[in-house]
Amino acid sequence: MTIVLVEALSFGLGRLADAAAEAGQRLVLFTGDRSIYQYELSRRSIDVVEVDTFDANACTKALSSVPDLAGLISSTDTWAVPGAQLAADFGLPGPSVDAVRVLRDKARVRQLLHARGLSRGTAVDATPELTDFPLVVKDSAGTSSRDVTLVHSTAELHAVLSGTGALKGRLIAEPFLAGPVYSAETLTWQGKTRLLGVSSRQLSPVHRFREESAAFPVAFGEKDTELLRQWVSEVLAVAGHDRGFAHVEFVLGVEGPELVEINARIGGALVGEALCRALGTNVYHAMIDMALDRRPSLLDAVLPGGPAVAFSLIYPARPGRLAGWTGLDALAMHPGEPEWYPTATPGDTFDQLADQRSCTGLVLVHGDTAELAAHRAHSAASLIHPTLT
Numbered sequence: 001m002t003i004v005l006v007e008a009l010s011f012g013l014g015r016l017a018d019a020a021a022e023a024g025q026r027l028v029l030f031t032g033d034r035s036i037y038q039y040e041l042s043r044r045s046i047d048v049v050e051v052d053t054f055d056a057n058a059c060t061k062a063l064s065s066v067p068d069l070a071g072l073i074s075s076t077d078t079w080a081v082p083g084a085q086l087a088a089d090f091g092l093p094g095p096s097v098d099a100v101r102v103l104r105d106k107a108r109v110r111q112l113l114h115a116r117g118l119s120r121g122t123a124v125d126a127t128p129e130l131t132d133f134p135l136v137v138k139d140s141a142g143t144s145s146r147d148v149t150l151v152h153s154t155a156e157l158h159a160v161l162s163g164t165g166a167l168k169g170r171l172i173a174e175p176f177l178a179g180p181v182y183s184a185e186t187l188t189w190q191g192k193t194r195l196l197g198v199s200s201r202q203l204s205p206v207h208r209f210r211e212e213s214a215a216f217p218v219a220f221g222e223k224d225t226e227l228l229r230q231w232v233s234e235v236l237a238v239a240g241h242d243r244g245f246a247h248v249e250f251v252l253g254v255e256g257p258e259l260v261e262i263n264a265r266i267g268g269a270l271v272g273e274a275l276c277r278a279l280g281t282n283v284y285h286a287m288i289d290m291a292l293d294r295r296p297s298l299l300d301a302v303l304p305g306g307p308a309v310a311f312s313l314i315y316p317a318r319p320g321r322l323a324g325w326t327g328l329d330a331l332a333m334h335p336g337e338p339e340w341y342p343t344a345t346p347g348d349t350f351d352q353l354a355d356q357r358s359c360t361g362l363v364l365v366h367g368d369t370a371e372l373a374a375h376r377a378h379s380a381a382s383l384i385h386p387t388l389t
Helices: 013-022 034-041 056-064 080-089 097-103 106-115 154-163 222-239 271-279 285-291 328-333 370-381
Strands: 002-006 026-031 047-050 069-073 135-139 149-151 171-175 181-189 192-203 211-216 243-253 256-263 308-314 320-326 339-342 361-367 385-388
Touching (some): 002 013, 002 080, 013 026, 013 034, 026 056, 034 047, 056 080, 097 106, 106 171, 135 154, 181 222, 211 271, 211 370, 243 285, 271 308
Antiparallel strands (some): 181 192, 320 385, 339 361
16 A cells, blocks of 8 residues: 655655565655655655646546555645645545644634633734734745834835745734743544644844744643643633644743644754654654554554754855865764754855755764753764855
8 A cells, every 4th residue: 555745845755665665565655856755765765656746637537546555644834735736636534624624724723812811812814004013924835934023113014025935824913922932743543632742942132033943842840741641631622623643832822821822743954853762752653544544653652762862953154055064074073973964065056045945954963961952962073064165
């Protein structure tokens, strides 16, 4: 039997292919750009079908040609709705298309939570008349921190409204939330949610919101962990997420957790790899289980655990063409068993540095605690410098 993956996150393909093979399933990746997965495909043999995944008719035709089609996985934000629709069209297990549409609309999610008292502010369309500053203006269906801006004044708001390019959704405005940012990594099946752990999240200066590093699992006290478990379960239920992984970003403010956004998928960058290592199991088995409409064993499993994991994203200091990196040879002398995960290749051009699109690679390290791993990741990242021409 065959499970089709309609695009994917940059990392995790190997883990997912291993999980599929252990379940006796063939995994096939549908992609319009296989270069995105260069790192994973260079290390694991995976069947690839090159198809324009933005073209629903092309995907339908390609799926019709897949022998013994048993399931479909769509694990990215961009293809969440098209993937859910394809699964429904072919009678395959998957989330409700209507539920996924709501989850992909950041304004609608916040409005639902605000109505239930789970968000102290609501979301509105960004217009020149807004005055309740500071505000965060963002794309309602954005990804990778693109088009997210903190505005303090009418002049700044007007500049954002006049300077934004193509959007995946529409510009919305939300209250600015002060406090450290975390993400709850969860798995839900038939409305039951398991909190797998919490990742820390370090961001660039506040006006950009670019992600710089993360560590997992963050240690909270028993009382705070139970509060987070109850809060994230209720948030996901109100938002309509009843199956699948979720990466729930939140600010821990003076009055408790406040939602930033829900990503109805496993976390991006190296979050999935961090989960596998720190929990001591291949969490991607749950994706295979759910694609086959089976209750994921991860929901109830006693997990053996492993090292804490942290990773830092490496950005160029200025726009330009990537020539390579200095400092990679020094990683072998660094504590924490550092590993290098490139996301760019020499010759790639970077013309803006505002969001994760300008990341050239990530360095991942281990530690006994997330705090120690985070310190090691910051130190290891300081060794690596992209060189530009």
